[in-house]
Amino acid sequence: MLQVSDVETAYGKIKALKGVSLSAAKGRITCLLGPNGAGKTTLMYTIAGILRPLRGSIRLDGQEIAGLTSAAIVSRGLALVPENRLVFPQMSVKENLEAGAYRRKDAAGIAEDIARMYARFPRLQERREQLAGTLSGGEQQMLAVARALMSRPRILLMDEPSLGLAPMIVEEVFSIIKSLNRDGVTIFLVEQNAHMALGVAHHFYLMEQGRVTFSGEPGKLAEDEVIQRAYLGTRRASA
Amino acid sequence: MLFIDLLQSIADGLLFGATYSLIGIGFTLVFGVMHKINMAYAAASVAGAYAGLTLLKLAGLPPLLVIIMACLAGAVFGLLTYVLCFWLIPLSHPLATLMSTVGMLLLIDEIVVHLTAGMPVNYPTVMGGMVSLGSFLLRGDLMFIFTIAVLAMAALMYLIYRTRLGLATRAVSQQPVAAQLCGMRLGQVNALTFTISGALGGIAGSLIGSAVGLLSPLLIAPLTVKGLIVTVIGGLGSIPGAIIAGLLVGAAENVFQFVRGVTERDIYVMLLLFVFLVFRPGGILGADPGRN
Known part of the structure; x- marks a missing residue:
């Protein structure tokens, strides 16, 4: 469904992505692991159109989306739940959801989807008039996911959804990821929490220093190796 | 008698202060979405008033409509300022747009001076009479401008808080990446x-x-300064803050003028700004806490 080939992205003269290639298959959960500074968030922003790649191709269902504006990419059915959630703090929960549906014109469909989000995330319904900035971290994460879903994406990108959340909330976030996937949403997930991520992923990639260095199916053998590299960011830890 | 006069100057100041509120809102709106100061704003506003008057005369419309004409002209100048001073200028350099908008301020000032030969132009006054409430007098023209200013603010609030475009404006000012x-x-x-x-x-x-009762290029510099003072006192990026601060500065200015005379007035307005910068640097309604 999503195919990234040989993508390079730079901040000024510093290349954060040095030719990244990977793909996310339709209906599955694909996970990207890697240590801090590997370029995972840069890749997410590049796919979503916030950053422009220097070169390479990004295809969504075969159509080239590299270099399009983020507005055009959202309209084509790709949504990103950004790192740190980035909810609109001074807007109510309901307004955040409306903002997520900004590119849609079907008022009835939007109202229906908001009701559907409230059904899926009852906490958001309870707090629908509350300012998003006053929500807890876990609630903000649910809101960020719901906001992204409001654009009716065919593929959902999630950047570190467990970041800064208590272990119990992390469990909840991952069960939401699984249930979204069961409902047919393709998911491409970036995570630091390799253990949790490998628990839900069908396929995973490991990224280090701007390159994909490992790709495989989750399994016991792979997991040890990958967790070590994802956390320590080295090929062989001397410890 | 003195007390009544003091109250009178406060009332006049509050009514006139509504125009400062509008100017403050203009600065603060742009700061809210772009986190940049548009130094040319007050100049473009005065230019809008000139252009509105010119349009009115060309079209031969009744004087009351000068406000609508000026509103339209101001909108065009606002968009022009964006294109010339922001869209064409690399935003990543923090000082670039400051320089470009100061340049625009000087350019507008120069154009106005040239076109009017530096002479003030008479401006239509609406509702020139007085309304008396006991020993209290309210100037009809001030009440009129206050009413129009309040209507303009109400329209703005509706736009920002009740429409799809307003939602986008707030989203961009709170969280530009998520807005995209x-x-x-x-x-x-x-x-x-x-x-x-x-x-x-x-x-x-x-x-x-x-x-x-008249327009002059000499209005531009003080209005720029007052607008910035109102924006800072109100809290950068806060529309309600700008409204309150505009009324406050308008009233304070008139009181200073009443007590100390017109020549010393602006010294005390600056002092008021200084007091705020020392004791409440974020302004009345603090700076937007929403950015991480």
């Missing part, structure tokens, strides 16, 4: 914000012109 992820276009929202703030500026300029 929702499919909002920064350039479009920025251009719209400049157009709206320009329209408000045109209204403010024409209201000031009609309260003073």
